[in-house]
Amino acid sequence: MKSLIQDSNKRKIGILGGGQLGLMMILEGRKFPFTFYVMDEPNAPACRVADKCFKLEEYKEMINQVDIVTFEFEHVKEEALEYAKEKDKLFPNINTVELKRERWKEKMYYKNHNLPTPKFYVAEDGEEALRILKDQFNNVGVIKQSRGGYDGKGHYFIKGDVEKYSFIKDMKCKFVVEEFVDYDYEASIIAVRDKKGNFKVYPPTFNYNEKGILVYNYGPLNDDRFKDIAKRLADSLEYVGTMGIEFFVRKGEILINEFAPRVHNTGHYTLDAAFVSQFEQHIRAISEIELGDTTLLSYGGMVNIIGTDNVPYEVLKFGKVYWYGKSEVKKRRKMGHVNVVGEDLEDVKQKIDNIMKLIYPEGLDL
């Protein structure tokens, strides 16, 4: 272990999933002398910049050929994750994915580790979920399918109008029933931890989500409590890589909504407002390269481009456009984002506001 280059040369990293997160991982990871393989369809964004792209069914071939396997998305082909784990190449560890496969496990994990999270109950089926909602929360709460929910899919926000959700009664899957959190604002933090346990965070940000999808975020939000929670979560998981943790803040109380065992949408602003981005940090962490500085060079923020390719040129007056090159525009699909930097939080917010009006002149349609 003498020279970064001599040690790293010809090391191969395999990424499961080739969406925008994989794309940005490779673009940022190209600073190091690594070879990048991707498992996804050939027209996936990350495949355009990978050294080689493997189809989903070729996952074994890819995993056998690389030294390190990571993923850009936790809901990726399970056999591939399992196989990479079996070969001792998977970072972060599969325990993090297991928590994400079943929301009830994630929630129980918080509870068992004294990590603050909204009050919840686990229901074995829809009937029980509705009963809990009534008995514990007076029919005001959130019923979430335990499996397969992300970007707000399979989440039902019920505010007394329980009759509209009677279909849940017949659903035979497991649910988590949560209190409805009337938060003051949403926030998140991007953390990174390496194999030796070194741990860093970027400053937290204020987030704005709509229908379960992040619309924009900005920061820094100065509150050290987020870092403490992130450290406890990352250490307890023996986490390796970059992770994102989303929070509700209610009357000064911080509650974990969920975490993502990967680079995170609320960390895209680090591409411009920080010296070392969340993507480069992830590549460093999984390949045993010392973590970089996480202090911000500037106030920053981000606006997602969702379900549209309407990006007026004027947007460039306020920010930097990142387009992912996905094969087609679809409703609720993240097509790109716009990064913003500014002199202070107000400046960033003003730019975000201008960008929102330009990209969504009729308002968001999610």
Added chain:
Amino acid sequence: MKSLIQDSNKRKIGILGGGQLGLMMILEGRKFPFTFYVMDEPNAPACRVADKCFKLEEYKEMINQVDIVTFEFEHVKEEALEYAKEKDKLFPNINTVELKRERWKEKMYYKNHNLPTPKFYVAEDGEEALRILKDQFNNVGVIKQSRGGYDGKGHYFIKGDVEKYSFIKDMKCKFVVEEFVDYDYEASIIAVRDKKGNFKVYPPTFNYNEKGILVYNYGPLNDDRFKDIAKRLADSLEYVGTMGIEFFVRKGEILINEFAPRVHNTGHYTLDAAFVSQFEQHIRAISEIELGDTTLLSYGGMVNIIGTDNVPYEVLKFGKVYWYGKSEVKKRRKMGHVNVVGEDLEDVKQKIDNIMKLIYPEGLDL
């Protein structure tokens, strides 16, 4: 011309040359929905991230298939430049390359446009060059081959020891004979100009060259005169794209040493210290996308990694390593660079100093 994305989708950019400058152009240009083709050997750095790579002899095929042609290096296959010009696809214009093919033309251009440059004479052959050196400069000056000189190749710095250079007498090529400039420091500026004539510069930097190769640079250097000269040069050339201009500063007097009609080594620091990098600006300028902001987010600098792959891990404590992935380490070859940001100029200089000691513990061997 309504949406950046709708207009740009499927637009193809061809880059002549696939070295590190082409690599960084593509990595930074991937924000836009362009397709990038490269003309170079398949193992060239830029080919690893291009959508397609064409061999040198396939230049016509590539140029026919793309909408815009640019180059990462002015001393690239001349037929390809000419063919791209003929097809009306070349940016920046070939006039800029013509000035670089023959140093005497570049120097005459400065003279004819009242742009400050060291005193010089043009010699038809080596014999005349040596005579001019004696008659005009009392045997203290620089004799430069007019053709093919870059990174200090074909430059002879003569300080009275003229007998050591008697071999020049037999050389039958054209030369430029320049005064020897005993400068206080070297500097450069990165400028960008678009097709409509919009013009921007990054703040100038202090540069340190050794044997004609840039070793490190840092900035900003606050002096508006560099910008004025850059604007006059870029406007007079009707330049489109990013350019770098190198200067000598002697007792407060600014003299152009040379310019490069492309993204420039002294602009690598803009990848980290500025919001929009010189590479993204170049892609914007040639594809009619509004230029981005050039104000710096931070003090910044860069150290070149030349002729070695000795990059101790400790370097990462002070900066961010960019490795180009060239096929082999060679003396005087630029293998990568390290970008630095800092709180002030002193902080940046200190980090550069630390990096220099780590990468070149025995000193530079150029």
